[in-house]
Amino acid sequence: MKTIGYIIQKEFKQIFRNKGMLPIIFILPILQLVILSNAATYEVKNIKFAYIDNDHTSTSRSLIEKFNASTYFDVLTDFPSQEKASSAMLAGEVDVVLEIPHQFEKKLLKEKTTDLSITINAIDGAAAGVESVYVNQIVQSFNKDVKMNFRNTSNKIAQPVTIESIPSFWYNTTLDYKTFMVPGILVLLVTMITLFLSGMNIVREKEIGTLEQINVTPIRKSQFIIGKLFPFWVIGMGLLTIGLILAKVIFNIPMIGNIILLYGFTSIYILVILGMGLLISNFTDTQQQAMFISWFFIVIFILMSGLFTPIESMPKWAQLITEFNPIKYFVEIVRMVMLKGSGFMDILPQLWKTLLYAIIMNGLAVWSYKKVN
Amino acid sequence: MKEENVIEVNQLTKTFGDFTAVNAISFEVKKGEIFGFLGANGAGKTTAMKMLIGISKPSSGTAKVAGFDVYSQTESIKRNIGYMSQKFALYDDLTVKENITFFGGIYGLSRKKIKEKREELVSELGLENISNKLVGSLPLGWKQKLSFSVSLLHEPKIVFLDEPTGGVDPITRRQFWEMIYKAANQGTTIFVTTHYMDEAEYCDKVSIMVEGKIEALDTPKKLKEQFRVDSMNDVFLKLARIPSPTLPKGNGENIDRN
Numbered sequence: 227m228k229t230i231g232y233i234i235q236k237e238f239k240q241i242f243r244n245k246g247m248l249p250i251i252f253i254l255p256i257l258q259l260v261i262l263s264n265a266a267t268y269e270v271k272n273i274k275f276a277y278i279d280n281d282h283t284s285t286s287r288s289l290i291e292k293f294n295a296s297t298y299f300d301v302l303t304d305f306p307s308q309e310k311a312s313s314a315m316l317a318g319e320v321d322v323v324l325e326i327p328h329q330f331e332k333k334l335l336k337e338k339t340t341d342l343s344i345t346i347n348a349i350d351g352a353a354a355g356v357e358s359v360y361v362n363q364i365v366q367s368f369n370k371d372v373k374m375n376f377r378n379t380s381n382k383i384a385q386p387v388t389i390e391s392i393p394s395f396w397y398n399t400t401l402d403y404k405t406f407m408v409p410g411i412l413v414l415l416v417t418m419i420t421l422f423l424s425g426m427n428i429v430r431e432k433e434i435g436t437l438e439q440i441n442v443t444p445i446r447k448s449q450f451i452i453g454k455l456f457p458f459w460v461i462g463m464g465l466l467t468i469g470l471i472l473a474k475v476i477f478n479i480p481m482i483g484n485i486i487l488l489y490g491f492t493s494i495y496i497l498v499i500l501g502m503g504l505l506i507s508n509f510t511d512t513q514q515q516a517m518f519i520s521w522f523f524i525v526i527f528i529l530m531s532g533l534f535t536p537i538e539s540m541p542k543w544a545q546l547i548t549e550f551n552p553i554k555y556f557v558e559i560v561r562m563v564m565l566k567g568s569g570f571m572d573i574l575p576q577l578w579k580t581l582l583y584a585i586i587m588n589g590l591a592v593w594s595y596k597k598v599n
Numbered sequence: 600m601k602e603e604n605v606i607e608v609n610q611l612t613k614t615f616g617d618f619t620a621v622n623a624i625s626f627e628v629k630k631g632e633i634f635g636f637l638g639a640n641g642a643g644k645t646t647a648m649k650m651l652i653g654i655s656k657p658s659s660g661t662a663k664v665a666g667f668d669v670y671s672q673t674e675s676i677k678r679n680i681g682y683m684s685q686k687f688a689l690y691d692d693l694t695v696k697e698n699i700t701f702f703g704g705i706y707g708l709s710r711k712k713i714k715e716k717r718e719e720l721v722s723e724l725g726l727e728n729i730s731n732k733l734v735g736s737l738p739l740g741w742k743q744k745l746s747f748s749v750s751l752l753h754e755p756k757i758v759f760l761d762e763p764t765g766g767v768d769p770i771t772r773r774q775f776w777e778m779i780y781k782a783a784n785q786g787t788t789i790f791v792t793t794h795y796m797d798e799a800e801y802c803d804k805v806s807i808m809v810e811g812k813i814e815a816l817d818t819p820k821k822l823k824e825q826f827r828v829d830s831m832n833d834v835f836l837k838l839a840r841i842p843s844p845t846l847p848k849g850n851g852e853n854i855d856r857n
Contacts, residue, residue, distance in 0.1 A: 231704070233701075236697070244692065443705050443706060599656065
């Protein structure tokens with residue numbers, strides 16, 4: 227126990243003395259949280275909207291006015307012809323073009339139905355989908371207004387009964403993407419920093435030759451490894467704390483669940499990542515190799531974690547792979563506990579898997595760390 | 600009464616694939632002896648030493664260090680030896696005092712003992728003014744002396760020094776050897792590799808390795824007589840250039856007759 231204390235003491239001194247490393251550990255994650263949380267968004271805003279009004283009636287103008295009033299659309303211009311609109315879209319000046327046909331108002335009054343033509347730039351399919359939904363919403367609401375108007379003017383003809391569904395959004399009632407992203411990015415920074423630091427730390431001692439000196443001492447493998455990894459475990463927990471405070475203060479993310487539960491899960495999760503870092507450092511000889519391998523794994527883990535893209539929409543085989551992704555579980559738990567207020571029993575499946583993962587990873591790491599070649 | 604052997608090596612071999620780095624070497628080192636382990640670069644000295652200090656598993660042969668087996672009792676060996684590697688292996692980003700505390704700590708010395716040793720060592724080396732400076736800022740000679748002292752912290756029976764004076768100025772080298780003598784007089788066995796042949800003259804016993812084998816093993820005086828030369832330098836040159844055909848496979852038996 228005392229021996230471990232000496233190693234921990236030494237590690238902390240070295241970490242806090244390393245003027246190049248300190249900002250990377252504490253400042254970069256904060257920047258990352260603040261910048262990424264604001265930038266990584268699913269919301270489609272500032273859509274460049276143009277229209278071709280062939281009708282020029284009060285009805286067509288009121289439809290255009292609806293788009294104007296929406297916060298999602300920047301209404302640019304009206305184009306006199308389709309060709310002009312097409313070339314503007316080609317040049318990237320316009321995302322959505324609405325064409326109102328001739329006799330739009332007349333048809334609407336007489337036949338109670340008419341067509342609108344909407345052209346959407348769909349290079350980014352996801353954005354185009356969202357834009358189409360927005361356009362539909364506006365047209366729907368326009369429809370309702372028109373019906374009301376007609377009811378007022380046209381002899382009180384019985385209106386068809388319409389069924390309207392009113393969605394209620396749970397856990398993130400305002401559909402604020404930051405509420406969704408900030409907890410995820412919190413996961414990202416806790417993971418990246420602890421993996422890189424632990425992976426590079428032991429390789430660094432290999433490079434400068436001090437590891438050989440350590441291997442000639444009677445120190446036990448377990449003592450050395452615990453002493454080495456404990457400081458990074460503390461840093462990981464510290465990063466979680468900084469992240470949670472920023473989430474509350476800057477983004478006002480709710481903390482509905484039990485914060486102790488979150489810390490409890492994180493404490494086990496970080497063990498998985500540290501074990502992984504140690505394993506990588508056992509199989510590499512230079513910091514460069516360790517960095518490259520860590521990066522390789524972290525990119526795959528992050529892209530397959532459900533952090534940015536939902537796991538449900540991945541192909542079956544990819545979903546199977548995500549079962550082995552510790553980041554996936556952490557993302558799930560952080561979101562569950564912070565946003566849904568999930569309790570201990572709710573997170574039990576992820577907890578078990580993570581615990582098992584931690585035991586396997588650290589077991590492999592200790593086994594592969596050799597004092598004797 | 601004969602003094603006890605603290606190192607006994609018999610037919611010790613290390614191979615890496617087809618390459619035999621250490622080829623069936625045998626020798627003994629007595630308690631309190633300064634044993635010079637010489638050889639050209641790449642002769643296999645460091646590999647041999649790594650087997651003795653328990654960080655490299657031998658391919659065959661037997662060896663006992665401080666009474667413990669190099670195959671099965673490496674951790675017991677490590678408790679009883681000190682080691683100073685070719686590379687400077689203290690922490691550059693810790694101070695003199697912190698390095699001493701750390702290494703004392705992982706050898707399991709008590710807090711009180713560490714404090715005692717720290718003060719003793721700092722005053723012996725005359726490092727009082729810079730004991731709170733980072734080791735990385737010290738000149739190489741001071742680093743090496745500090746490194747040697749740290750390897751003696753836990754009062755080991757044997758201390759292994761791998762080219763301890765490489766790149767060090769002659770005055771520091773002289774001081775370094777005074778430290779070695781002092782440790783040897785207190786009963787510590789010294790196992791040292793070097794490329795400086797004047798240092799070889801200071802040793803009680805010398806072995807010379809050529810291409811993985813020990814080609815000569817005796818006191819410096821007897822080796823010079825055997826090869827009819829005036830200095831260890833010439834002994835070394837004769838051996839390293841043309842491996843002597845009169846010598847058998849490297850356990851040095853027929854040298855012992857002289």
